[in-house]
Structures are given as structure tokens and as C-alpha cells.
Amino acid sequence: MDDKDTPRVGAAVRRRRRSLGLTLAAVAGRSGLSVPFLSQIENERARPSARSLDRVAEALETTTARLRAAADSARSVDVVRAGEGGGDGVRRVVRGRHQLSALEFTGEPDLGREFQHRNDEVMYVADGAAEVEAEGQAYRLERGDTLFLSGGVRHRWRATVPGTRLLFVAVAEHIDATNDPRR
Numbered sequence: 556m557d558d559k560d561t562p563r564v565g566a567a568v569r570r571r572r573r574s575l576g577l578t579l580a581a582v583a584g585r586s587g588l589s590v591p592f593l594s595q596i597e598n599e600r601a602r603p604s605a606r607s608l609d610r611v612a613e614a615l616e617t618t619t620a621r622l623r624a625a626a627d628s629a630r631s632v633d634v635v636r637a638g639e640g641g642g643d644g645v646r647r648v649v650r651g652r653h654q655l656s657a658l659e660f661t662g663e664p665d666l667g668r669e670f671q672h673r674n675d676e677v678m679y680v681a682d683g684a685a686e687v688e689a690e691g692q693a694y695r696l697e698r699g700d701t702l703f704l705s706g707g708v709r710h711r712w713r714a715t716v717p718g719t720r721l722l723f724v725a726v727a728e729h730i731d732a733t734n735d736p737r738r
Contacts, residue, residue, distance in 0.1 A: 568596055
């Protein structure tokens with residue numbers, strides 16, 4: 556593998572290490588690699604060989620494939636064009652696995668069910684109007700309105716105008732953001 560094909564996995568390695576609550580020294584001990592080398596990997600100043608990446612992945616209780624996939628989704632700039640992705644009136648507006656999730660709903664969906672997410676969520680009405688039931692109360696939202704729902708709030712929604720476009724942005728489900736001791 557030449558330098559151009561070697562994966563840039565630094566940010567993915569750092570995120571995984573931190574999610575496990577490990578220090579660089581702990582990962583070094585588990586992998587047999589040095590702390591300076593691991594630091595260089597995390598800071599994108601060194602690219603690991605396939606064997607070194609295998610050792611890092613094992614030390615982080617994951618696979619090389621998952622680290623590479625996380626690295627691919629860790630791009631700092633990614634444009635999702637209006638016509639890309641989504642069918643049936645639902646479109647992901649952020650690709651990959653990040654700290655936030657964003658979906659756009661278009662049309663008149665009344666999914667007929669209640670939702671409860673573990674993390675915070677914001678609903679933004681880009682076009683049209685919607686009605687949201689949350690905490691036993693109904694909220695009418697029109698173009699440009701937003702509604703914040705903290706994690707754990709049961710809610711349901713429906714578009715009330717044809718062609719309604721709703722954007723939902725939330726802390727991603729794989730991020731444990733509900734136990735913030737500062738709240």
C-alpha cells in the first residue's frame with residue numbers, strides 16, 4: 556500500500572479511544588505500539604501500516620473495517636445535494652456516523668406512531684406546516700418555526716399542509732448525551 560492508499564484514521568482512532576475512556580498509554584500497552592506513534596496517528600502525522608492498524612483496532616475493541624468506515628464518515632466537509640438520497644419522502648442530509656443526525660421529511664407523512672429518542676432533537680419547518688404533540692400538548696408549527704425536544708420526550712407529528720418539508724436534527728443515537736452531569 557503506498558502512502559496515498561494508506562488510510563487516514565486518526566480522528567476515528569481518537570474518538571474510539573475516548574469513547575472507551577482510554578489513555579494513549581493504555582492503548583499503547585494493549586497494542587504494543589508506542590505512545591508517540593499512536594499520538595502521531597491520531598494527529599494525522601503518521602499513517603499506520605495494515606498490521607499496525609490491526610493492532611490498534613484490537614486494542615480499541617473494534618475492527619479495522621469499522622475504523623476505516625468511521626474515518627470515511629469523519630470528513631469535515633461533505634455536501635449532500637438536494638436530489639441525493641432518500642425515497643418515500645425521507646432523506647438523510649448528513650452522511651455517515653457523526654455526533655448529530657439530520658433527516659428531511661417531505662410530503663404529508665402521518666406516520667401514525669409516537670416517537671421517543673434518547674437524545675435531544677430540533678424540528679425545523681422549512682416549508683408548509685406541521686402539528687406536533689409532545690408532553691400532552693399540541694404545537695402548531697409554520698414555515699421557519701423550530702421546536703426543541705429534550706431526550707426522552709414522547710412525541711408524534713404530522714404535516715398539515717401539502718408539500719411540507721421538515722428538518723430533524725438530533726444528537727445521534729450512538730452518542731450517550733442524556734447523562735450530562737452539568738444539566
